[in-house]
Amino acid sequence: MENNDILPALRLSYHHLPSHLKRLFAYCSLFSKDYEFDKHELVLLWMAEGFLRPSETHNEMEDVGFQCFDELLSRSFFQRSKTGAESRFVMHDLVNDLARHVAGRVSFSLDDEAESNVQHRRDSLLKARHSSLIRHDYDGSQRFEAFSGVRKLRTFLPLPVFKTSIWQEFYLTNQVIYDLLPQLHFLRVLSLSGYNILQLPNAIGNLKLLRYLNVSGTRVEQLPETVTELYNLQTLLLRDCRRLTKLPANTGNLINLRHLDIAGTKELKEMPVGLCKMASLQTLSKIVLGRGLKVNELRGLSNLRGALSIIGLHNVMDAQDAREANLPCKQGLEELEMVWSNDFDDSRNGMIEREVIELLKPSTNLRRLGVKHYEGVEFPSWLGDPSFSQLAHISLSDCRHCTSLPSLGHLTSLKKLNISGIQGVKTVGNELCGIDWPHVRDAFPSLETWNLLTW
Known part of the structure; x- marks a missing residue:
């Protein structure tokens, strides 16, 4: 996207944004055009990336995030979804183009690069810090060839963040789960939401910088105990994991955890001590x-x-x-x-x-x-x-x-x-x-x- 292709008025609006809002807006380049995102969902991602800090008026990072979101909304960088859902928002196509332009090489969309060769995608990924992709019915190892050797990614974000229909089935090759992801030691954000995965590897505990882990809507029955070694974890989302039977015994060790969503886990019959x-x-x-x-x-x-x-x-x-x-x-x-x-x-x-x-x-x-x-x-x-x-x-x-x-x-x-x-x-x-x-x-x-x- 050439700079001249973006409406001058839009560029001017972005130019007058405070620096912290510019950073938050650029992060939205991960979202595909017409993607409906949830306000709370985006704030949790911003927080995990370290973009939010308590302010003089708000002690909690989430409140800072909501205030920033509302400011971007008031400046028309976001607009309410036509579906009528109160918390759902979209970006206009031109606004999305602007976000991608200002983000530059920091953000990488696998789908935007689908037509390029593996080496070109790998070169782009080596420079990127945040990556997103649209989930396919079956995401095999070939789709992720470009990720080989990439070590410094902070974000692995399949979209949509939450599964939109209980009837849709999405499969992810074990090669990604067991071979690729454990190598991404700099990950702050990891989402496997909506994939029909049965378990996470023990090596998940090696992702010490991880702050956001989303396995909502998967078929996991339990998490490996090593998850409780992710001491920087702020958000753990297990919503609609309908086969989940228990949480790790030492879940209480996650003392920095701010959000534990276990709604829709009907098979979860008891929980470990130590939540206090x-x-x-x-x-x-x-x-x-x-x-x-x-x-x-x-x-x-x-x-x-x-x-x-x-x-x-x-x-x-x-x-x-x-x-x-x-x-x-x-x-x-x-x-x-x-x-x-x-x-x-x-x-x-x-x-x-x-x-x-x-x-x-x-x-x-x-x-x-x-x-x-x-x-x-x-x-x-x-x-x-x-x-x-x-x-x-x-x-x-x-x-x-x-x-x-x-x-x-x-x-x-x-x-x-x-x-x-x-x-x-x-x-x-x-x-x-x-x-x-x-x-x-x-x-x-x-x-x-x-x-x-x-x-």
């Missing part, structure tokens, strides 16, 4: 309680943000463990799901469960709450408290022994209420509104959807 050591953790999509891990390990994770599911609460035998979890201090949590076992057998203790849910009172910043398979006879006293002024969505399901519903009418932001499987409740009266009959019309001022399913 990961004090920098912001994303923990779920915690699975079992023989080892206790709910009180949440106590040290005061930086948690976004959504958290606590699975296996029937395993909490001491209610004080719930108090020690210290959920009220986790101001960044916006979504919380509490899940007990769907097996209502004699091993369950409704009195303990009632105390546990009472002590698991979350921060009043909560926007979404789900309670599932709870065996207590009543819901916690905090559920329905007007102090939860941001709570917009509540789901109560299969809490079959509860004999009354919580008073929720004072929740001024509540828009969606789903209640099902509460078999102990025989009638629904004014108690749900929490307001005497003459003023019942004042209850639920924001409610849009109300589903009370037959039980």
